[in-house]
Amino acid sequence: MKLHWKIIIGLALGLLYGIFAATQGLGGFTSNWIAPFGTIFISLLKLIAVPLILSSLITGVASLSNLKKLSRIGGKTITIYILTTAISVTIGLVIVNMLQPGDRVPDEMKIKLQETYQSAADTKASAAANVKDRGPLQPIVDIVPSNFFNAASSNRNMLQVVFVAIFIGIGLIQIPKNKSKPFLDFFEGLNAVVIKLVNIIMLMAPIGVFALIADTINTVAGDDLTNILELLGSLGYYMITVILGLLIHMSVTYSAILKIFTNMSLKDFYKGIAPAQLLAFSTSSSSATLPVTMECCEDKLGVSEEVSSFVLPLGATINMDGTALYQAVAAVFIAQTLGMDLTLGAQLTIVLTAVLASIGTAAVPGAGLIMLVIILEAIGVPSQGIALILGVDRILDMMRTTTNVTGDASVAVFIASTENQISPPKKEFD
Numbered sequence: 001m002k003l004h005w006k007i008i009i010g011l012a013l014g015l016l017y018g019i020f021a022a023t024q025g026l027g028g029f030t031s032n033w034i035a036p037f038g039t040i041f042i043s044l045l046k047l048i049a050v051p052l053i054l055s056s057l058i059t060g061v062a063s064l065s066n067l068k069k070l071s072r073i074g075g076k077t078i079t080i081y082i083l084t085t086a087i088s089v090t091i092g093l094v095i096v097n098m099l100q101p102g103d104r105v106p107d108e109m110k111i112k113l114q115e116t117y118q119s120a121a122d123t124k125a126s127a128a129a130n131v132k133d134r135g136p137l138q139p140i141v142d143i144v145p146s147n148f149f150n151a152a153s154s155n156r157n158m159l160q161v162v163f164v165a166i167f168i169g170i171g172l173i174q175i176p177k178n179k180s181k182p183f184l185d186f187f188e189g190l191n192a193v194v195i196k197l198v199n200i201i202m203l204m205a206p207i208g209v210f211a212l213i214a215d216t217i218n219t220v221a222g223d224d225l226t227n228i229l230e231l232l233g234s235l236g237y238y239m240i241t242v243i244l245g246l247l248i249h250m251s252v253t254y255s256a257i258l259k260i261f262t263n264m265s266l267k268d269f270y271k272g273i274a275p276a277q278l279l280a281f282s283t284s285s286s287s288a289t290l291p292v293t294m295e296c297c298e299d300k301l302g303v304s305e306e307v308s309s310f311v312l313p314l315g316a317t318i319n320m321d322g323t324a325l326y327q328a329v330a331a332v333f334i335a336q337t338l339g340m341d342l343t344l345g346a347q348l349t350i351v352l353t354a355v356l357a358s359i360g361t362a363a364v365p366g367a368g369l370i371m372l373v374i375i376l377e378a379i380g381v382p383s384q385g386i387a388l389i390l391g392v393d394r395i396l397d398m399m400r401t402t403t404n405v406t407g408d409a410s411v412a413v414f415i416a417s418t419e420n421q422i423s424p425p426k427k428e429f430d
Contacts, residue, residue: 003202007278010206011213018217022225027218035215041208044201045288048194050152052291053313054165055191060309061169062184070170073415077311080257080411081319082355088249088321088403089354092328093347095245101238102336105388109234110337114387122384155287158317165313191309198291202275209282216394231391238389242329242396246322246403253321254410262417264301272300272425273409280405284397286316289405297412304421311415315408320358322403326396327354327372334376334385346379353378369393 021030064070143159145151151160172180221228232239255266270277276293283289294312297303328350335342342350357371369390373383416422 004274010209014210014213022221025223038211056309057165062172088325092325303416322400324358
C-alpha cells in the first residue's frame with residue numbers, strides 16, 4: 001500500500017476514534033495514551049529539520065556554481081513567493097467581504113467565546129506586544145544570528161539557519177574546488193543520512209497521524225461532543241469562508257502557475273505531492289513536513305535536487321500563503337463580529353502587514369495567531385477579539401499549513417521548469 005493511502009487510513013481512524021472518545025468521556029485516556037505518539041512523530045520530524053535545511057541548502061547553493069545563477073534563482077523564488085502571498089491575502093479579503101461571516105455569530109455565542117478563550121487571547125496578545133515593540137528593521141536584524149548553535153537549537157529560528165546555510169554556500173562557491181570538496185562531501189553525506197531517516201520516520205506516519213487527529217478532536221471537544229458541534233454551528237460560516245479562500249487560492253493561483261509556466265499536469269502534481277499535503281494537514285507544521293515535501297518534489301515530481309534544496313527550505317520559512325489568507329479573513333471577521341467597519345485603507349493595511357508578517361512567521365503550529373494580533377492592532381481592532389476564533393483555530397491551522405506546503409511545491413516545480421531542471425519522476429513511494 002502506498003504511503004498516502006496509509007496516511008489517509010490513519011487520518012480516518014483518528015477521526016472516528018476522536019468522535020468515539022468524546023462521546024464516551026475518554027479525553028484523559030486519549031491525552032495520556034494516544035496523543036504522545038503524535039507528539040513523538042512531530043518531534044522526530046522536527047529533529048531532522050535543522051540538519052536537513054543546513055545540509056540541503058549548503059549543497060544546493062554551492063551546486064549553483066556561481067553567484068549570478070544564485071541571484072537569478074533566488075530572485076525568482078522570492079518574487080513569486082511574495083506575489084502569491086499578496087494574491088492569497090487579496091482572495092481572502094474579497095471572500096470575507098462578500099460572505100460577511102461575522103454578521104452570523106449569535107450574540108450569546110460571542111460572549112461565551114470571549115469568556116472561554118480570554119486567557120489564551122491575553123497570552124497571544126502579550127507575545128505579540130513583544131514583537132510589535134521592535135524597530136522597523138528588527139526583522140532583518142533577527143535573520144542574522146550572533147551564535148549559530150543558539151539559532152540551530154530551536155525550529156522557530158529557521159530563518160537564521162537558512163541565512164547561515166546560504167552564507168556558507170556563497171563562501172563555498174568562491175573558493176577553489178579542491179578546498180571546498182571535503183566540506184561539501186560531508187554535507188552531501190549528512191543530507192543522504194537525513195533523507196534515509198525520513199524514510200524510517202515515515203514508517204510511523206499512519207500511527208502519528210492517527211494520534212494527532214484524535215488529539216485535535218479531544219482538544220476541541222473535550223469529553224462532550226456537543227462542545228464541538230456548538231462551536232462548529234456558530235463559527236461554521238467563518239470556517240467555510242477561510243476554507244473556500246484556501247481552495248480558490250490552491251485551485252486557481254497554483255494551478256495557473258503550473259499550467260502557464262510548466263508542462264506538468266495538475267493530476268500528476270497533486271498525486272505526487274499528496275503525502276506531503278496529508279502530513280501537513282496532520283502536523284500543522286511546514287518545517288516538520290519539509291523532509292517529506294523535498295522527497296515528494298524530487299522523487300515524484302522530478303524537481304532537481306539543486307532547485308528543491310534551495311527553494312523548499314526557503315519556502316518553509318517565508319512562504320505562508322495559507323497563513324496570510326487566514327489572517328486577512330480572521331481580521332475582517334473579528335471586526336465584523338464586533339460591529340466595526342473597516343475602510344479601504346484599513347484593508348490595504350491588512351494586505352501589506354499580512355504579506356510582511358508571513359515572511360517572519362515561524363513554520364510551527366499556532367505561530368500565525370501572534371502575527372494576527374499585530375494585524376488587528378495595525379487596523380485598530382481590539383486584539384482580544386482573537387478569543388472569538390481560538391476555538392476552531394487548530395482545525396484551520398491544518399488547512400492553511402496544507403496550502404503553505406502546496407505553494408512551496410508549486411513554486412519548486414515552477415523554478416525547476418524555468419531553469420530546465422525538471423525530469424521524469426525517479427520512483428513511487430513505497
